[in-house]
């Protein structure tokens with residue numbers, strides 16, 4: 228029986244019974260109320276405590292303090308309670324201003340996520356014990372205060388031209404292709420008074436390093452809040468943790484989606500974020516596959532990781548297939564390299580032999596590997612060696628499999644001359660240069676060191692051709 232039904236029946240009761248029933252209903256409703264903002268204020272971690280025996284707002288889910296801000300920008304990953312913050316922000320704003328804009332990435336997002344979603348506006352009002360009215364056909368939501376929120380699609384910036392508002396909530400604005408127009412029209416219409424200190428808005432978004440996001444988050448009137456997914460880990464169900472987090476963790480896209488980091492280009496780095504493209508191509512389609520190795524301890528570097536990167540070539544394109552770099556004993560990395568060599572039916576293993584070159588080869592032989600080892604001597608600076616590889620990335624000829632976040636981080640944050648070059652990057656550079664005809668070191672190679680074409684069946688061709696780069 229819902230409240231409306233009770234109301235209908237109660238019409239026939241005498242007044243005393245009606246009053247008693249109303250009190251009882253009031254009591255039941257109050258019992259179910261869950262206040263979002265608790266009396267500990269912004270210091271609270273949002274976990275249940277006295278008088279608030281349920282999950283509620285963490286400090287970072289409170290609107291910014293003071294009145295001198297315009298935009299509250301929550302930049303965070305999935306599952307950090309952004310929608311709940313948004314619903315409650317809109318509800319709070321309904322106390323001050325009669326007209327609020329709700330802008331979703333697409334039309335259906337407003338309804339499905341921002342309003343009817345499990346943490347949306349309706350749920351926020353229900354938990355607060357506040358009545359509401361929702362007319363999906365009109366995209367019009369009426370709060371208990373009488374204030375109205377209107378839904379807009381980020382795909383239709385013109386729909387924001389004309390209507391005026393005193394506050395707004397934009398969900399995923401960084402991911403709206405037309406955000407510049409949306410933003411312009413929205414700002415022009417923020418003329419409805421009421422909010423202390425002037426119109427205010429909330430943007431909830433997983434970050435994207437685009438021009439709008441960078442510009443807006445850097446503004447003085449913006450209060451940027453970054454929330455890592457780990458803050459809300461208790462609230463995420465087990466399936467989500469296993470399916471989504473496990474898959475995304477350690478990847479670049481994961482950093483963006485889970486940790487709420489904007490992936491900024493590093494000044495002076497050779498590789499920029501935009502250069503890295505992804506592909507799901509199968510290694511079986513490769514003309515040639517090479518395992519690049521940069522062993523720990525073969526040079527006077529700080530890192531004790533061994534770089535192991537598998538790269539394939541198909542026609543004029545290169546595919547980074549796997550990054551198995553890590554901390555290994557010499558025996559362990561030799562076994563791993565041999566395993567990858569077999570798994571990918573690789574043509575060769577390419578290693579740098581500046582120091583202890585024999586040791587590298589010997590390790591592989593000792594581990595029982597019959598991998599074809601190509602030894603390359605580093606004769607020039609690492610940045611010089613990396614340049615032709617960077618050029619291939621610039622030409623959009625290199626693709627990465629998903630899940631290569633650590634390698635990509637090292638690529639886009641290494642600045643030549645500042646710190647040692649990372650082993651993963653070195654292994655990648657050796658592998659791609661090798662597949663590209665060894666061009667960067669070509670002047671130092673003899674004729675017999677040219678790569679043999681890929682044997683039709685490596686198993687039938689177990690000759691250990693050790694090709695040595697010359698001084």
Ligand SMILES: [Zn+2]
Pocket residue numbers: 265266267268271272273274276279283
């Ligand atoms: Zn609290």
